[in-house]
Amino acid sequence: MAAAKRIADEPAFVLHSYDWSESSLILEVFCRRQGRVALVAKGAKKPSSNFRPVLLPLQPLLLTYTLAGDGTADIHTLKGAEWVGGHVMPTGDALLSGLYLNELLLRLLARADAHTALFDAYAGVVRVLASEHGDALEPVLRSFELLLLREIGLLPSLDVQTMTLEPLKADARYTLVAEGGLRMASAADRAALPGRQWIALQRALDDDAASYTATLRACAPVAAELKPQLRTVLQYHCGSPMLRTRQLMIDLQAL
Template identity: 65%
Template sequence: MRRISDEPGFVLHRYDWSESSLIVEVFTREHGRVALVAKGAKRPSSNFRPVLLPLQPLHLAFGGDAEIRTLKGAEWVGGQVMPTGDALLAGFYLNELLLRLLARDDPHPQLFETYADTVSVLASGQAEVVEPALRSFELLLLREIGLLPALHLETATQAPVETDVRYSLLPEAGLARTGPMEARASLAGEQWRALQRALDEPAPFAAALGVAAAVAGELKPQLRALLNYHCGTGTLRTRQLMIDLQGL
């Protein structure tokens, strides 16, 4: 039986397994998305009970060779508070994206660092950075799993984008010119190039955060359409919850 110790991770989702135990989906730095059974975690005396919370940095120990392994230990790393309000919903949205788009046991250490950085921004309480942080995470997630085209090239022709020409990111066509009479969201070629340069930086999340802040409004519907297409759903559950709450 293989034993993993002191592995950085976050809880993405948890659900009942028995009267006293839980199945916990976690995202770890070196092992990707992993399913763990937390035996006895629902008991009032369990050490797991106060620790297995979403959007909190943990160190995990687990073992086993089956698809669902056994959680042996979980410790809260500390250093940040739980996001609240819209930032909390945004964090649940990140978790839903990872659950839908990442296969189990497929490591993505750079994406893990991006996720940790995004959660830290959400926990900071700065409402103005929530949207840029989400857009930056979406871009880096799509690139990590091979679903984001090069943003400095027109996808169909592979010609460099032109500075003042507007382009739209489309689920089936990639980056394509936006016609003058089309109402769909778009960005200028220079803006797409700026995003590509940010993604190519050694610290891509921090670089993309600054660029995305200026274009978040028009970037949002384009990324959401692309993500929904690859998730195979019209609207993600957390996204629909946000819409419903804003309509109250």
């Protein structure tokens, strides 16, 4: 009988976990080379388990697991988990923001579909969330939302109008909408950006050498205007119901 194939020392983050039995957990993890993977962590809920203090969200890990069957099964078996270290757990708004990004990845990424560049961007965002991030929080979130949409093929070109492919005019204002892509803004559109800023965002996304940092810089001056547009597009592609973390943010703001 052939030995089960093993994936060893795979950089990963836990996106979500839920009970599988009285003592075990099912984990949804985002791996650098393997993409989104579901793992069973046997005995992880036991007080004596080595997994118990390690399997936390927003913490960089190295995971080892064996593939079930021929590797095409939905759930594989976790064999080892090591905390890489480097930062503490985010708190407050940063923690909620990180859980929001985790929910986006769960809703939008297919299983076993590798996104190495997106993983590296996510790791960079998590480092910022765990730091004294100051005013960087909003630009970091907007840049990751753009990179995520681009990575999974749901972001239109930001230097032309989507329906007509007409190049953007530098001083005209345009808005990004869920069903129609990028179009000329109307008087009723509360959130829009000048063409020059959309073009700058597209150039940043196209920077293969430093897409994350370039996009972060391009987002910094326009993060507030981007927020409602990107949130609407993301919710449209996530479908119903509303993202749980988004609803929680709304409820907290209403207190």
